[in-house]
Amino acid sequence: xxxNDWEKGCPLLLTQxxxxxxxxxxxxxxxxxxxxxxxxxxxxxxxxSTLTQKMLTQHLKExxxxxxxxxxxxxxxxxxxxxxxxxxxxxxxxxxxxxEKWGEYYIELHGDGYDTIPL
Amino acid sequence: xxxNDWEKGCPLLLTQxxxxxxxxxxxxxxxxxxxxxxxxxxxxxxxxSTLTQKMLTQHLKExxxxxxxxxxxxxxxxxxxxxxxxxxxxxxxxxxxxxEKWGEYYIELHGDGYDTIPL
DNA sequence: CTGCATCCGGAACGATACTG
DNA sequence: CAGTATCGTTCCGGATGCAG
Numbered sequence: 001x002x003x004n005d006w007e008k009g010c011p012l013l014l015t016q017x018x019x020x021x022x023x024x025x026x027x028x029x030x031x032x033x034x035x036x037x038x039x040x041x042x043x044x045x046x047x048x049s050t051l052t053q054k055m056l057t058q059h060l061k062e063x064x065x066x067x068x069x070x071x072x073x074x075x076x077x078x079x080x081x082x083x084x085x086x087x088x089x090x091x092x093x094x095x096x097x098x099x100e101k102w103g104e105y106y107i108e109l110h111g112d113g114y115d116t117i118p119l
Numbered sequence: 120x121x122x123n124d125w126e127k128g129c130p131l132l133l134t135q136x137x138x139x140x141x142x143x144x145x146x147x148x149x150x151x152x153x154x155x156x157x158x159x160x161x162x163x164x165x166x167x168s169t170l171t172q173k174m175l176t177q178h179l180k181e182x183x184x185x186x187x188x189x190x191x192x193x194x195x196x197x198x199x200x201x202x203x204x205x206x207x208x209x210x211x212x213x214x215x216x217x218x219e220k221w222g223e224y225y226i227e228l229h230g231d232g233y234d235t236i237p238l
Numbered sequence: 239c240t241g242c243a244t245c246c247g248g249a250a251c252g253a254t255a256c257t258g
Numbered sequence: 259c260a261g262t263a264t265c266g267t268t269c270c271g272g273a274t275g276c277a278g
Binding site: 038039040043053054056057073077078079080081 | 239240241242243
């Protein structure tokens with residue numbers, strides 16, 4: 001009882017908890033876009049951002065235990081590990097799209113919040 | 120250039136940034152449900168959760184500067200301050216509903232992740 | 239190639255007391 | 259009533275090095 005009991009079983013808070021993490025949405029977005037991706041492939045997708053291997057591994061683990069992504073390891077040399085979305089993950093994609101649309105709508109009104117370099 | 124430049128202007132990451140915060144979604148949810156709410160009213164809505172005045176104030180401030188809620192202060196004694204969603208905030212509600220629906224769907228499959236007390 | 243172990247700084251969050 | 263101020267804690271995330 002007591003602590004945070006009111007949030008127990010709340011679907012919204014559950015969803016919030018699952019996508020908690022700086023790179024979660026981006027990972028989901030990439031997997032949704034490309035289907036199956038290897039670890040390094042995913043890492044490269046983030047290009048020059050500051051995502052470290054540690055965080056990528058950690059977030060992928062969490063997403064896996066949350067039934068959001070599937071991890072498939074092949075016993076090869078060198079090792080190969082592929083990630084893809086589960087059914088639950090795929091069903092989440094429409095939300096991502098709506099968030100994107102809302103973001104675009106918001107940017108039209110207020111900009112993206114980053115400094116724009118005026119000429 | 121360089122750092123996080125790839126995320127610049129990304130609508131999805133913008134959206135993620137705005138709803139960042141442990142209580143943001145819940146605040147938005149309450150305001151969406153009840154329309155206009157006073158500070159204390161909002162505080163009480165969280166009942167016995169651990170939300171402190173500090174965090175509520177802080178999150179409301181951020182939501183306000185993000186054009187997500189409107190703050191209206193009345194020069195009365197005792198003071199009265201009311202919060203409500205902006206147009207942008209209202210347009211975000213469908214996303215909240217989708218997240219709820221997805222959460223319900225997820226709970227049917229996997230439970231809510233909290234301990235259930237077996238009889 | 240795909241991770242794991244360790245250390246560390248800073249941001250987010252929380253508890254409490256005080257104010258106009 | 260609606261905050262502000264201060265302090266303390268937790269925990270997320272970054273850097274680096276190592277391993278199967």
